[in-house]
Amino acid sequence: MxxxxxxxxxxxxxxxxxxxxxxxxxxxxxxxxxxxxxxxxxxxxxxxPSPRGVQAIADSLDGLNRYPDADTSALKKSIASSMGVTKEQVIVTNGADELITLVSEAFLEEGDEIIVPFPSFSEYDFGAQLMGAEVVPVQLEEDFQFDVDKMISAITDKTKLIYICSPNNPTGTYLPKSDLEKLLQAMPEHVLMVYDAAYSHYATAEDYTDGVEYVKAGYPIIALQTFSKIYGLAGVRVGFGVAPDYVIQTILKVKEPFNVNALAQAAAAAAISDExxxxxxxxxxxxxxxxxxxxxxxxxxxxxxxxxxxxxxxxxxxxxxxxxxxxxxxxxxxxxxxxxxxxxxxxxxxxxxxxxxxxxxxxxxxxx
Known part of the structure:
Protein backbone atom coordinates (compact mmCIF):
# COMPACT_ATOMS: atom_id res chain seq x y z
CA MET A 1 0.00 0.00 0.00
CA PRO A 49 4.42 10.99 48.19
CA SER A 50 1.93 11.51 50.98
CA PRO A 51 1.85 8.30 53.05
CA ARG A 52 -1.91 8.62 53.33
CA GLY A 53 -2.11 8.86 49.55
CA VAL A 54 0.03 5.75 49.11
CA GLN A 55 -2.14 3.80 51.53
CA ALA A 56 -5.29 4.94 49.72
CA ILE A 57 -3.86 3.60 46.46
CA ALA A 58 -3.10 0.24 48.07
CA ASP A 59 -6.62 0.08 49.48
CA SER A 60 -8.14 0.78 46.04
CA LEU A 61 -6.32 -1.82 43.95
CA ASP A 62 -9.08 -4.41 44.11
CA GLY A 63 -11.45 -2.05 42.31
CA LEU A 64 -9.41 -1.57 39.15
CA ASN A 65 -11.90 -3.56 37.08
CA ARG A 66 -14.36 -0.69 37.52
CA TYR A 67 -14.35 2.66 35.78
CA PRO A 68 -13.45 5.60 38.01
CA ASP A 69 -16.09 8.01 39.25
CA ALA A 70 -16.59 10.30 36.27
CA ASP A 71 -17.75 13.11 38.56
CA THR A 72 -14.85 12.65 41.04
CA SER A 73 -17.47 13.15 43.76
CA ALA A 74 -15.47 12.06 46.82
CA LEU A 75 -12.43 14.05 45.79
CA LYS A 76 -14.50 17.13 44.97
CA LYS A 77 -16.03 16.90 48.43
CA SER A 78 -12.57 16.74 50.04
CA ILE A 79 -11.30 19.67 48.00
CA ALA A 80 -14.41 21.78 48.62
CA SER A 81 -14.15 21.15 52.35
CA SER A 82 -10.46 22.04 52.39
CA MET A 83 -10.96 25.21 50.35
CA GLY A 84 -14.20 26.37 51.95
CA VAL A 85 -16.16 26.32 48.68
CA THR A 86 -19.01 24.22 47.25
CA LYS A 87 -18.56 21.07 45.15
CA GLU A 88 -20.12 22.98 42.25
CA GLN A 89 -17.16 25.37 42.32
CA VAL A 90 -14.59 22.58 41.86
CA ILE A 91 -13.38 20.73 38.77
CA VAL A 92 -10.85 17.87 38.93
CA THR A 93 -8.57 17.04 36.01
CA ASN A 94 -5.71 14.82 34.88
CA GLY A 95 -3.10 17.21 36.24
CA ALA A 96 -3.42 20.98 36.11
CA ASP A 97 -2.05 20.77 32.56
CA GLU A 98 -5.29 19.20 31.35
CA LEU A 99 -7.28 21.95 33.03
CA ILE A 100 -5.25 24.62 31.20
CA THR A 101 -6.10 22.92 27.89
CA LEU A 102 -9.78 22.56 28.86
CA VAL A 103 -10.01 26.26 29.73
CA SER A 104 -8.61 27.05 26.28
CA GLU A 105 -11.07 24.70 24.57
CA ALA A 106 -13.98 26.13 26.52
CA PHE A 107 -13.31 29.85 26.11
CA LEU A 108 -10.96 30.53 23.20
CA GLU A 109 -11.73 30.93 19.53
CA GLU A 110 -9.51 31.80 16.60
CA GLY A 111 -8.43 35.43 16.81
CA ASP A 112 -8.89 35.73 20.58
CA GLU A 113 -5.96 36.86 22.73
CA ILE A 114 -4.49 35.71 26.01
CA ILE A 115 -2.12 37.76 28.15
CA VAL A 116 0.78 35.85 29.70
CA PRO A 117 3.65 37.26 31.77
CA PHE A 118 7.00 36.15 30.36
CA PRO A 119 8.87 34.02 31.24
CA SER A 120 6.30 31.64 32.68
CA PHE A 121 4.85 28.15 32.25
CA SER A 122 4.75 27.19 28.55
CA GLU A 123 1.47 25.25 28.71
CA TYR A 124 -0.51 28.51 28.74
CA ASP A 125 0.81 29.27 25.25
CA PHE A 126 0.16 25.70 24.12
CA GLY A 127 -3.55 25.81 24.96
CA ALA A 128 -4.07 29.13 23.21
CA GLN A 129 -2.14 28.15 20.09
CA LEU A 130 -4.08 24.90 19.88
CA MET A 131 -7.27 26.93 19.52
CA GLY A 132 -5.80 29.43 17.08
CA ALA A 133 -5.69 32.25 19.61
CA GLU A 134 -2.86 34.74 19.93
CA VAL A 135 -0.46 34.92 22.87
CA VAL A 136 0.36 38.43 24.10
CA PRO A 137 3.47 38.18 26.29
CA VAL A 138 4.15 40.81 28.96
CA GLN A 139 7.78 40.85 30.01
CA LEU A 140 8.53 40.58 33.72
CA GLU A 141 10.65 43.32 35.26
CA GLU A 142 14.45 42.95 35.48
CA ASP A 143 14.11 41.38 38.93
CA PHE A 144 11.39 39.06 37.55
CA GLN A 145 8.59 40.89 39.36
CA PHE A 146 5.17 41.23 37.72
CA ASP A 147 4.27 44.54 36.05
CA VAL A 148 0.52 44.83 36.58
CA ASP A 149 0.26 48.16 34.76
CA LYS A 150 1.78 46.64 31.62
CA MET A 151 -0.69 43.75 31.81
CA ILE A 152 -3.60 46.14 32.15
CA SER A 153 -2.32 48.14 29.17
CA ALA A 154 -2.16 44.94 27.11
CA ILE A 155 -5.90 44.24 27.50
CA THR A 156 -7.92 44.74 24.30
CA ASP A 157 -11.40 43.85 23.05
CA LYS A 158 -9.89 40.53 21.87
CA THR A 159 -8.50 39.58 25.29
CA LYS A 160 -10.26 36.50 26.68
CA LEU A 161 -7.86 35.15 29.31
CA ILE A 162 -5.17 36.56 31.57
CA TYR A 163 -2.76 34.02 33.02
CA ILE A 164 -0.94 34.55 36.30
CA CYS A 165 1.39 31.90 37.72
CA SER A 166 2.06 32.79 41.36
CA PRO A 167 4.53 31.71 42.61
CA ASN A 168 5.80 31.89 39.06
CA ASN A 169 7.53 29.04 37.28
CA PRO A 170 10.47 29.38 36.53
CA THR A 171 11.36 32.52 38.52
CA GLY A 172 9.95 31.75 41.98
CA THR A 173 8.58 35.30 42.29
CA TYR A 174 4.93 36.03 43.14
CA LEU A 175 2.15 38.54 42.60
CA PRO A 176 1.35 40.47 45.81
CA LYS A 177 -2.29 40.45 46.86
CA SER A 178 -2.71 44.19 46.29
CA ASP A 179 -1.50 43.86 42.69
CA LEU A 180 -3.85 40.94 42.05
CA GLU A 181 -6.77 43.04 43.29
CA LYS A 182 -5.71 45.92 41.06
CA LEU A 183 -5.61 43.64 38.03
CA LEU A 184 -8.95 41.98 38.80
CA GLN A 185 -10.66 45.32 39.25
CA ALA A 186 -9.24 46.60 35.95
CA MET A 187 -10.36 43.59 33.90
CA PRO A 188 -13.32 44.12 31.54
CA GLU A 189 -16.33 41.83 32.01
CA HIS A 190 -15.39 39.66 29.01
CA VAL A 191 -12.04 38.58 30.53
CA LEU A 192 -11.39 35.52 32.73
CA MET A 193 -8.29 35.27 34.91
CA VAL A 194 -6.54 31.91 35.18
CA TYR A 195 -4.56 32.01 38.42
CA ASP A 196 -2.10 29.13 38.62
CA ALA A 197 -1.22 28.51 42.27
CA ALA A 198 0.53 25.15 41.80
CA TYR A 199 3.28 26.19 44.22
CA SER A 200 1.03 28.00 46.70
CA HIS A 201 1.80 25.68 49.62
CA TYR A 202 5.45 26.75 49.55
CA ALA A 203 4.79 30.50 49.56
CA THR A 204 5.75 32.27 52.79
CA ALA A 205 5.18 35.94 51.88
CA GLU A 206 2.59 37.60 54.13
CA ASP A 207 0.88 39.29 51.19
CA TYR A 208 0.58 36.12 49.10
CA THR A 209 -2.81 34.66 48.12
CA ASP A 210 -3.72 31.40 46.38
CA GLY A 211 -6.62 33.20 44.70
CA VAL A 212 -9.45 31.14 46.20
CA GLU A 213 -10.66 34.07 48.33
CA TYR A 214 -11.39 35.98 45.12
CA VAL A 215 -13.46 33.09 43.77
CA LYS A 216 -15.51 33.29 46.97
CA ALA A 217 -15.85 37.05 46.47
CA GLY A 218 -17.38 36.50 43.03
CA TYR A 219 -14.57 37.64 40.75
CA PRO A 220 -14.16 36.06 37.28
CA ILE A 221 -11.16 33.95 38.26
CA ILE A 222 -10.32 30.26 38.21
CA ALA A 223 -7.66 29.24 40.73
CA LEU A 224 -5.60 26.22 39.69
CA GLN A 225 -3.84 23.83 42.03
CA THR A 226 -2.14 20.46 41.74
CA PHE A 227 -1.39 17.35 43.76
CA SER A 228 1.96 16.97 41.93
CA LYS A 229 3.99 19.32 44.13
CA ILE A 230 3.70 19.42 47.92
CA TYR A 231 1.44 16.34 48.07
CA GLY A 232 4.05 14.35 46.13
CA LEU A 233 1.61 12.71 43.71
CA ALA A 234 3.14 13.77 40.39
CA GLY A 235 3.13 10.16 39.17
CA VAL A 236 -0.66 9.79 39.27
CA ARG A 237 -1.55 13.22 37.77
CA VAL A 238 -4.28 15.10 39.60
CA GLY A 239 -5.04 18.80 39.36
CA PHE A 240 -8.08 20.90 40.12
CA GLY A 241 -9.62 24.30 39.69
CA VAL A 242 -11.83 26.43 41.91
CA ALA A 243 -14.04 28.95 40.12
CA PRO A 244 -17.55 30.44 40.03
CA ASP A 245 -20.23 27.86 39.16
CA TYR A 246 -20.83 29.23 35.66
CA VAL A 247 -17.14 28.91 34.77
CA ILE A 248 -17.03 25.30 36.00
CA GLN A 249 -20.18 24.38 34.10
CA THR A 250 -18.72 25.76 30.87
CA ILE A 251 -15.48 23.80 31.25
CA LEU A 252 -17.36 20.58 32.04
CA LYS A 253 -18.84 20.70 28.52
CA VAL A 254 -15.42 19.93 27.02
CA LYS A 255 -14.08 17.56 29.69
CA GLU A 256 -13.70 13.90 28.80
CA PRO A 257 -15.47 11.37 31.05
CA PHE A 258 -13.27 9.27 33.34
CA ASN A 259 -10.38 11.70 32.89
CA VAL A 260 -8.94 11.08 36.39
CA ASN A 261 -8.17 7.45 37.21
CA ALA A 262 -9.49 5.73 40.32
CA LEU A 263 -6.13 5.40 42.08
CA ALA A 264 -5.38 9.08 41.54
CA GLN A 265 -8.75 10.10 42.96
CA ALA A 266 -8.28 7.95 46.06
CA ALA A 267 -4.72 9.15 46.64
CA ALA A 268 -5.60 12.84 46.26
CA ALA A 269 -8.65 12.62 48.55
CA ALA A 270 -6.42 11.16 51.28
CA ALA A 271 -3.38 13.38 50.67
CA ILE A 272 -5.22 16.69 50.92
CA SER A 273 -5.67 16.19 54.67
CA ASP A 274 -2.20 14.75 55.32
CA GLU A 275 -1.05 17.73 57.39
Whole structure:
Protein backbone atom coordinates (compact mmCIF):
# COMPACT_ATOMS: atom_id res chain seq x y z
CA MET A 1 0.00 0.00 0.00
CA UNK A 2 1.42 3.36 -1.04
CA UNK A 3 2.05 5.92 1.69
CA UNK A 4 1.10 9.55 1.34
CA UNK A 5 2.52 12.74 2.75
CA UNK A 6 -0.40 14.81 1.50
CA UNK A 7 -2.42 14.60 4.71
CA UNK A 8 -2.07 18.08 6.16
CA UNK A 9 -2.28 18.85 9.88
CA UNK A 10 -4.03 21.94 11.20
CA UNK A 11 -2.10 25.10 10.36
CA UNK A 12 -1.88 26.15 14.00
CA UNK A 13 0.32 23.13 14.72
CA UNK A 14 3.09 24.94 12.88
CA UNK A 15 3.28 27.35 15.83
CA UNK A 16 3.28 24.70 18.54
CA UNK A 17 6.43 23.37 20.15
CA UNK A 18 5.89 20.14 22.11
CA UNK A 19 6.61 20.35 25.83
CA UNK A 20 10.11 19.14 26.70
CA UNK A 21 10.15 17.35 30.06
CA UNK A 22 13.24 17.00 32.22
CA UNK A 23 15.50 14.06 31.50
CA UNK A 24 14.48 11.06 33.64
CA UNK A 25 16.98 9.52 36.07
CA UNK A 26 17.07 6.10 34.40
CA UNK A 27 17.85 7.60 30.98
CA UNK A 28 20.89 9.52 32.24
CA UNK A 29 22.10 6.47 34.17
CA UNK A 30 21.91 4.29 31.07
CA UNK A 31 23.38 6.96 28.80
CA UNK A 32 26.42 7.75 30.93
CA UNK A 33 26.70 4.53 32.99
CA UNK A 34 26.33 6.44 36.26
CA UNK A 35 25.72 4.77 39.60
CA UNK A 36 24.12 7.81 41.20
CA UNK A 37 21.91 10.46 39.64
CA UNK A 38 20.15 13.33 41.43
CA UNK A 39 17.21 14.91 39.64
CA UNK A 40 16.63 18.56 40.53
CA UNK A 41 14.81 19.50 37.35
CA UNK A 42 11.06 18.93 37.65
CA UNK A 43 10.10 20.57 40.98
CA UNK A 44 9.00 17.27 42.50
CA UNK A 45 8.63 16.69 46.23
CA UNK A 46 11.94 15.13 47.39
CA UNK A 47 10.30 13.86 50.58
CA UNK A 48 8.18 11.49 48.51
CA PRO A 49 4.42 10.99 48.19
CA SER A 50 1.93 11.51 50.98
CA PRO A 51 1.85 8.30 53.05
CA ARG A 52 -1.91 8.62 53.33
CA GLY A 53 -2.11 8.86 49.55
CA VAL A 54 0.03 5.75 49.11
CA GLN A 55 -2.14 3.80 51.53
CA ALA A 56 -5.29 4.94 49.72
CA ILE A 57 -3.86 3.60 46.46
CA ALA A 58 -3.10 0.24 48.07
CA ASP A 59 -6.62 0.08 49.48
CA SER A 60 -8.14 0.78 46.04
CA LEU A 61 -6.32 -1.82 43.95
CA ASP A 62 -9.08 -4.41 44.11
CA GLY A 63 -11.45 -2.05 42.31
CA LEU A 64 -9.41 -1.57 39.15
CA ASN A 65 -11.90 -3.56 37.08
CA ARG A 66 -14.36 -0.69 37.52
CA TYR A 67 -14.35 2.66 35.78
CA PRO A 68 -13.45 5.60 38.01
CA ASP A 69 -16.09 8.01 39.25
CA ALA A 70 -16.59 10.30 36.27
CA ASP A 71 -17.75 13.11 38.56
CA THR A 72 -14.85 12.65 41.04
CA SER A 73 -17.47 13.15 43.76
CA ALA A 74 -15.47 12.06 46.82
CA LEU A 75 -12.43 14.05 45.79
CA LYS A 76 -14.50 17.13 44.97
CA LYS A 77 -16.03 16.90 48.43
CA SER A 78 -12.57 16.74 50.04
CA ILE A 79 -11.30 19.67 48.00
CA ALA A 80 -14.41 21.78 48.62
CA SER A 81 -14.15 21.15 52.35
CA SER A 82 -10.46 22.04 52.39
CA MET A 83 -10.96 25.21 50.35
CA GLY A 84 -14.20 26.37 51.95
CA VAL A 85 -16.16 26.32 48.68
CA THR A 86 -19.01 24.22 47.25
CA LYS A 87 -18.56 21.07 45.15
CA GLU A 88 -20.12 22.98 42.25
CA GLN A 89 -17.16 25.37 42.32
CA VAL A 90 -14.59 22.58 41.86
CA ILE A 91 -13.38 20.73 38.77
CA VAL A 92 -10.85 17.87 38.93
CA THR A 93 -8.57 17.04 36.01
CA ASN A 94 -5.71 14.82 34.88
CA GLY A 95 -3.10 17.21 36.24
CA ALA A 96 -3.42 20.98 36.11
CA ASP A 97 -2.05 20.77 32.56
CA GLU A 98 -5.29 19.20 31.35
CA LEU A 99 -7.28 21.95 33.03
CA ILE A 100 -5.25 24.62 31.20
CA THR A 101 -6.10 22.92 27.89
CA LEU A 102 -9.78 22.56 28.86
CA VAL A 103 -10.01 26.26 29.73
CA SER A 104 -8.61 27.05 26.28
CA GLU A 105 -11.07 24.70 24.57
CA ALA A 106 -13.98 26.13 26.52
CA PHE A 107 -13.31 29.85 26.11
CA LEU A 108 -10.96 30.53 23.20
CA GLU A 109 -11.73 30.93 19.53
CA GLU A 110 -9.51 31.80 16.60
CA GLY A 111 -8.43 35.43 16.81
CA ASP A 112 -8.89 35.73 20.58
CA GLU A 113 -5.96 36.86 22.73
CA ILE A 114 -4.49 35.71 26.01
CA ILE A 115 -2.12 37.76 28.15
CA VAL A 116 0.78 35.85 29.70
CA PRO A 117 3.65 37.26 31.77
CA PHE A 118 7.00 36.15 30.36
CA PRO A 119 8.87 34.02 31.24
CA SER A 120 6.30 31.64 32.68
CA PHE A 121 4.85 28.15 32.25
CA SER A 122 4.75 27.19 28.55
CA GLU A 123 1.47 25.25 28.71
CA TYR A 124 -0.51 28.51 28.74
CA ASP A 125 0.81 29.27 25.25
CA PHE A 126 0.16 25.70 24.12
CA GLY A 127 -3.55 25.81 24.96
CA ALA A 128 -4.07 29.13 23.21
CA GLN A 129 -2.14 28.15 20.09
CA LEU A 130 -4.08 24.90 19.88
CA MET A 131 -7.27 26.93 19.52
CA GLY A 132 -5.80 29.43 17.08
CA ALA A 133 -5.69 32.25 19.61
CA GLU A 134 -2.86 34.74 19.93
CA VAL A 135 -0.46 34.92 22.87
CA VAL A 136 0.36 38.43 24.10
CA PRO A 137 3.47 38.18 26.29
CA VAL A 138 4.15 40.81 28.96
CA GLN A 139 7.78 40.85 30.01
CA LEU A 140 8.53 40.58 33.72
CA GLU A 141 10.65 43.32 35.26
CA GLU A 142 14.45 42.95 35.48
CA ASP A 143 14.11 41.38 38.93
CA PHE A 144 11.39 39.06 37.55
CA GLN A 145 8.59 40.89 39.36
CA PHE A 146 5.17 41.23 37.72
CA ASP A 147 4.27 44.54 36.05
CA VAL A 148 0.52 44.83 36.58
CA ASP A 149 0.26 48.16 34.76
CA LYS A 150 1.78 46.64 31.62
CA MET A 151 -0.69 43.75 31.81
CA ILE A 152 -3.60 46.14 32.15
CA SER A 153 -2.32 48.14 29.17
CA ALA A 154 -2.16 44.94 27.11
CA ILE A 155 -5.90 44.24 27.50
CA THR A 156 -7.92 44.74 24.30
CA ASP A 157 -11.40 43.85 23.05
CA LYS A 158 -9.89 40.53 21.87
CA THR A 159 -8.50 39.58 25.29
CA LYS A 160 -10.26 36.50 26.68
CA LEU A 161 -7.86 35.15 29.31
CA ILE A 162 -5.17 36.56 31.57
CA TYR A 163 -2.76 34.02 33.02
CA ILE A 164 -0.94 34.55 36.30
CA CYS A 165 1.39 31.90 37.72
CA SER A 166 2.06 32.79 41.36
CA PRO A 167 4.53 31.71 42.61
CA ASN A 168 5.80 31.89 39.06
CA ASN A 169 7.53 29.04 37.28
CA PRO A 170 10.47 29.38 36.53
CA THR A 171 11.36 32.52 38.52
CA GLY A 172 9.95 31.75 41.98
CA THR A 173 8.58 35.30 42.29
CA TYR A 174 4.93 36.03 43.14
CA LEU A 175 2.15 38.54 42.60
CA PRO A 176 1.35 40.47 45.81
CA LYS A 177 -2.29 40.45 46.86
CA SER A 178 -2.71 44.19 46.29
CA ASP A 179 -1.50 43.86 42.69
CA LEU A 180 -3.85 40.94 42.05
CA GLU A 181 -6.77 43.04 43.29
CA LYS A 182 -5.71 45.92 41.06
CA LEU A 183 -5.61 43.64 38.03
CA LEU A 184 -8.95 41.98 38.80
CA GLN A 185 -10.66 45.32 39.25
CA ALA A 186 -9.24 46.60 35.95
CA MET A 187 -10.36 43.59 33.90
CA PRO A 188 -13.32 44.12 31.54
CA GLU A 189 -16.33 41.83 32.01
CA HIS A 190 -15.39 39.66 29.01
CA VAL A 191 -12.04 38.58 30.53
CA LEU A 192 -11.39 35.52 32.73
CA MET A 193 -8.29 35.27 34.91
CA VAL A 194 -6.54 31.91 35.18
CA TYR A 195 -4.56 32.01 38.42
CA ASP A 196 -2.10 29.13 38.62
CA ALA A 197 -1.22 28.51 42.27
CA ALA A 198 0.53 25.15 41.80
CA TYR A 199 3.28 26.19 44.22
CA SER A 200 1.03 28.00 46.70
CA HIS A 201 1.80 25.68 49.62
CA TYR A 202 5.45 26.75 49.55
CA ALA A 203 4.79 30.50 49.56
CA THR A 204 5.75 32.27 52.79
CA ALA A 205 5.18 35.94 51.88
CA GLU A 206 2.59 37.60 54.13
CA ASP A 207 0.88 39.29 51.19
CA TYR A 208 0.58 36.12 49.10
CA THR A 209 -2.81 34.66 48.12
CA ASP A 210 -3.72 31.40 46.38
CA GLY A 211 -6.62 33.20 44.70
CA VAL A 212 -9.45 31.14 46.20
CA GLU A 213 -10.66 34.07 48.33
CA TYR A 214 -11.39 35.98 45.12
CA VAL A 215 -13.46 33.09 43.77
CA LYS A 216 -15.51 33.29 46.97
CA ALA A 217 -15.85 37.05 46.47
CA GLY A 218 -17.38 36.50 43.03
CA TYR A 219 -14.57 37.64 40.75
CA PRO A 220 -14.16 36.06 37.28
CA ILE A 221 -11.16 33.95 38.26
CA ILE A 222 -10.32 30.26 38.21
CA ALA A 223 -7.66 29.24 40.73
CA LEU A 224 -5.60 26.22 39.69
CA GLN A 225 -3.84 23.83 42.03
CA THR A 226 -2.14 20.46 41.74
CA PHE A 227 -1.39 17.35 43.76
CA SER A 228 1.96 16.97 41.93
CA LYS A 229 3.99 19.32 44.13
CA ILE A 230 3.70 19.42 47.92
CA TYR A 231 1.44 16.34 48.07
CA GLY A 232 4.05 14.35 46.13
CA LEU A 233 1.61 12.71 43.71
CA ALA A 234 3.14 13.77 40.39
CA GLY A 235 3.13 10.16 39.17
CA VAL A 236 -0.66 9.79 39.27
CA ARG A 237 -1.55 13.22 37.77
CA VAL A 238 -4.28 15.10 39.60
CA GLY A 239 -5.04 18.80 39.36
CA PHE A 240 -8.08 20.90 40.12
CA GLY A 241 -9.62 24.30 39.69
CA VAL A 242 -11.83 26.43 41.91
CA ALA A 243 -14.04 28.95 40.12
CA PRO A 244 -17.55 30.44 40.03
CA ASP A 245 -20.23 27.86 39.16
CA TYR A 246 -20.83 29.23 35.66
CA VAL A 247 -17.14 28.91 34.77
CA ILE A 248 -17.03 25.30 36.00
CA GLN A 249 -20.18 24.38 34.10
CA THR A 250 -18.72 25.76 30.87
CA ILE A 251 -15.48 23.80 31.25
CA LEU A 252 -17.36 20.58 32.04
CA LYS A 253 -18.84 20.70 28.52
CA VAL A 254 -15.42 19.93 27.02
CA LYS A 255 -14.08 17.56 29.69
CA GLU A 256 -13.70 13.90 28.80
CA PRO A 257 -15.47 11.37 31.05
CA PHE A 258 -13.27 9.27 33.34
CA ASN A 259 -10.38 11.70 32.89
CA VAL A 260 -8.94 11.08 36.39
CA ASN A 261 -8.17 7.45 37.21
CA ALA A 262 -9.49 5.73 40.32
CA LEU A 263 -6.13 5.40 42.08
CA ALA A 264 -5.38 9.08 41.54
CA GLN A 265 -8.75 10.10 42.96
CA ALA A 266 -8.28 7.95 46.06
CA ALA A 267 -4.72 9.15 46.64
CA ALA A 268 -5.60 12.84 46.26
CA ALA A 269 -8.65 12.62 48.55
CA ALA A 270 -6.42 11.16 51.28
CA ALA A 271 -3.38 13.38 50.67
CA ILE A 272 -5.22 16.69 50.92
CA SER A 273 -5.67 16.19 54.67
CA ASP A 274 -2.20 14.75 55.32
CA GLU A 275 -1.05 17.73 57.39
CA UNK A 276 1.98 15.91 58.79
CA UNK A 277 3.37 15.30 55.30
CA UNK A 278 2.51 18.83 54.15
CA UNK A 279 4.28 20.47 57.10
CA UNK A 280 7.33 18.20 56.75
CA UNK A 281 7.53 19.07 53.05
CA UNK A 282 7.33 22.80 53.79
CA UNK A 283 10.04 22.54 56.44
CA UNK A 284 12.34 20.58 54.15
CA UNK A 285 11.78 23.15 51.41
CA UNK A 286 12.68 26.11 53.66
CA UNK A 287 15.88 24.42 54.85
CA UNK A 288 16.77 23.32 51.33
CA UNK A 289 16.30 26.81 49.93
CA UNK A 290 18.64 28.21 52.58
CA UNK A 291 21.17 25.52 51.67
CA UNK A 292 21.10 26.59 48.01
CA UNK A 293 21.19 30.30 48.89
CA UNK A 294 24.37 29.76 50.93
CA UNK A 295 25.93 27.77 48.09
CA UNK A 296 25.21 30.38 45.44
CA UNK A 297 26.36 33.24 47.70
CA UNK A 298 29.58 31.36 48.44
CA UNK A 299 30.18 30.93 44.70
CA UNK A 300 29.33 34.56 43.91
CA UNK A 301 26.30 33.62 41.81
CA UNK A 302 23.21 35.77 41.49
CA UNK A 303 19.91 34.05 42.34
CA UNK A 304 16.26 34.85 43.01
CA UNK A 305 14.85 34.23 46.49
CA UNK A 306 11.98 31.85 45.89
CA UNK A 307 8.39 31.44 47.04
CA UNK A 308 8.30 28.00 45.42
CA UNK A 309 10.30 24.76 45.60
CA UNK A 310 13.04 25.73 43.16
CA UNK A 311 15.67 28.43 42.83
CA UNK A 312 16.56 30.30 39.63
CA UNK A 313 20.30 30.98 39.46
CA UNK A 314 22.37 33.01 36.99
CA UNK A 315 25.41 31.05 35.78
CA UNK A 316 26.43 33.58 33.13
CA UNK A 317 27.47 32.91 29.52
CA UNK A 318 28.70 29.40 30.38
CA UNK A 319 25.33 28.24 31.74
CA UNK A 320 24.78 25.68 28.97
CA UNK A 321 28.27 24.27 29.45
CA UNK A 322 27.79 24.06 33.22
CA UNK A 323 24.40 22.41 32.75
CA UNK A 324 25.92 19.77 30.47
CA UNK A 325 28.84 19.15 32.81
CA UNK A 326 26.43 18.70 35.71
CA UNK A 327 24.77 15.94 33.70
CA UNK A 328 28.08 14.10 33.36
CA UNK A 329 28.38 14.23 37.16
CA UNK A 330 24.88 12.83 37.64
CA UNK A 331 22.96 16.04 38.38
CA UNK A 332 19.89 16.97 36.34
CA UNK A 333 18.77 20.61 36.56
CA UNK A 334 16.63 22.64 34.16
CA UNK A 335 18.49 24.78 31.61
CA UNK A 336 16.83 28.18 31.13
CA UNK A 337 16.98 28.36 27.34
CA UNK A 338 13.41 27.01 27.31
CA UNK A 339 12.25 30.33 28.76
CA UNK A 340 14.59 32.53 26.75
CA UNK A 341 17.08 32.70 29.63
CA UNK A 342 20.26 31.05 28.27
CA UNK A 343 22.37 32.22 31.25
CA UNK A 344 20.13 30.70 33.92
CA UNK A 345 19.27 27.29 35.30
CA UNK A 346 16.37 26.36 37.56
CA UNK A 347 17.33 24.09 40.44
CA UNK A 348 14.60 22.16 42.22
CA UNK A 349 15.09 22.04 45.98
CA UNK A 350 16.00 18.50 47.01
CA UNK A 351 16.82 16.71 50.21
CA UNK A 352 19.85 17.89 52.19
CA UNK A 353 21.85 15.03 50.69
CA UNK A 354 20.71 15.79 47.13
CA UNK A 355 21.47 19.49 47.53
CA UNK A 356 24.92 18.62 48.87
CA UNK A 357 25.59 16.29 45.93
CA UNK A 358 24.64 19.14 43.57
CA UNK A 359 26.81 21.58 45.54
CA UNK A 360 29.90 19.38 45.27
CA UNK A 361 29.35 18.90 41.54
CA UNK A 362 28.85 22.62 40.92
CA UNK A 363 31.94 23.58 42.96
CA UNK A 364 34.10 21.13 41.04
CA UNK A 365 32.88 22.50 37.69
CA UNK A 366 33.46 26.12 38.70
CA UNK A 367 36.75 25.17 40.45
CA UNK A 368 35.72 26.93 43.63
Missing amino acids: ATSNQIQPRKVLGKIKPYTPGKPIWELQEELKLDKVVKLASNENPLG KHIEASREMNIKGADQLYHLFSELGLSYIQTQANFVLVDLGPDAKKVNDELLTKGVIVRYGNTWGMPEHVRVSIGTQEENQFFAEALRSILNK
